[in-house]
Amino acid sequence: MPVQREFASELELISSIARRAGGSTRKPQKRGGRGFLALGIGDDCAVLRPRPGRELLITTDLCLENVHFRRDLHPAESVGHRCLARGLSDLAAMGAVPEASFLSLALPSELRGRWMERFFDGFLALADRFRSPLAGGDLAAAPRPGGVGGPALIAADIVLVGSAPAHRSLLRSGALAGDTVYVTGWLGGAAAELRSLERSPRRFRRLVPGAAGHPHLYPEPRIAQGLKLASAGLATAAIDLSDGLSSDLAHLCQASGLAAEIDARSLPIAPGATLEDAVSGGEDYELLFTARPSAAIPARLAGAPVRPIGRMKKAGRSSRVLLIGADGRRAALPAGGWEHFR
Numbered sequence: 001m002p003v004q005r006e007f008a009s010e011l012e013l014i015s016s017i018a019r020r021a022g023g024s025t026r027k028p029q030k031r032g033g034r035g036f037l038a039l040g041i042g043d044d045c046a047v048l049r050p051r052p053g054r055e056l057l058i059t060t061d062l063c064l065e066n067v068h069f070r071r072d073l074h075p076a077e078s079v080g081h082r083c084l085a086r087g088l089s090d091l092a093a094m095g096a097v098p099e100a101s102f103l104s105l106a107l108p109s110e111l112r113g114r115w116m117e118r119f120f121d122g123f124l125a126l127a128d129r130f131r132s133p134l135a136g137g138d139l140a141a142a143p144r145p146g147g148v149g150g151p152a153l154i155a156a157d158i159v160l161v162g163s164a165p166a167h168r169s170l171l172r173s174g175a176l177a178g179d180t181v182y183v184t185g186w187l188g189g190a191a192a193e194l195r196s197l198e199r200s201p202r203r204f205r206r207l208v209p210g211a212a213g214h215p216h217l218y219p220e221p222r223i224a225q226g227l228k229l230a231s232a233g234l235a236t237a238a239i240d241l242s243d244g245l246s247s248d249l250a251h252l253c254q255a256s257g258l259a260a261e262i263d264a265r266s267l268p269i270a271p272g273a274t275l276e277d278a279v280s281g282g283e284d285y286e287l288l289f290t291a292r293p294s295a296a297i298p299a300r301l302a303g304a305p306v307r308p309i310g311r312m313k314k315a316g317r318s319s320r321v322l323l324i325g326a327d328g329r330r331a332a333l334p335a336g337g338w339e340h341f342r
């Protein structure tokens with residue numbers, strides 16, 4: 001019976017993924033292991049064992065073909081990397097350390113060979129680097145709405161578990177009027193690289209998974225920077241830049257009950273990017289944070305440059321976020337975040 005055959009190949013696939021995931025982690029996965037992940041892939045559930053005095057942070061993301069990536073543009077390694085990077089960036093924004101990841105994957109059956117291997121090359125390389133072992137998940141054949149032989153789309157559902165000292169997680173809601181607004185790294189690089197990718201995808205086919213300097217294909221989550229901010233008590237609020245500066249700063253303003261003004265002249269615009277990319281390109285996965293004007297914020301955090309770009313203000317009747325242009329004039333900055341592929 002076809003169902004039976006499907007079932008057998010599912011088991012084989014899962015055990016091959018489990019072998020690879022086991023190889024990807026330096027954390028103990030056997031019963032009685034002393035790490036956070038006490039039991040990984042192989043039983044009905046994973047077992048997590050948080051250390052006393054720490055709290056758990058959970059984030060989930062959907063990665064959908066033709067919404068978050070395109071099969072004809074993105075190498076499979078990049079799809080795997082980007083799925084995990086989004087969740088890692090959310091953990092970074094809250095000052096958490098990654099502990100375990102879970103992945104449910106619906107895959108068109110024709111992709112179960114090489115494409116899937118390459119997806120896991122990208123996923124597990126990043127998981128290994130950030131010590132976020134794959135601890136469980138599910139695998140299914142993607143449905144074909146048009147019937148047998150019709151097209152099917154890839155869907156990946158990621159859950160990430162992190163931990164932080166109890167009551168010390170960085171929130172969006174802690175900013176105060178008068179705080180300085182900072183950003184790590186560079187803005188607009190992901191949007192600029194996406195444009196190059198759309199122009200000539202073949203140029204990017206042979207990149208090594210996780211290659212540095214590719215902010216769209218292989219974004220680097222700012223885990224170390226988030227940890228430094230949280231442990232030093234430097235930031236009053238933080239968020240990661242997934243949708244774009246204009247949208248994500250508006251989220252932080254709303255959560256803190258404040259407004260903000262940003263100076264276009266102080267934005268760290270990535271090489272090849274425009275002001276528009278930097279402000280609303282999205283997917284840069286840098287950290288945006290606020291700190292008291294008296295706080296001693298270093299020029300670099302864990303190797304990444306940190307730039308002051310504006311300040312928090314009392315919320316008035318006007319727009320939440322204002323942009324001071326090159327001519328010194330203030331204009332409302334509407335939340336115009338990143339648009340998904342259509």
Ligand SMILES: [Mg+2]
Pocket residue numbers: 089090093239240242
């Ligand atoms: Mg986020």
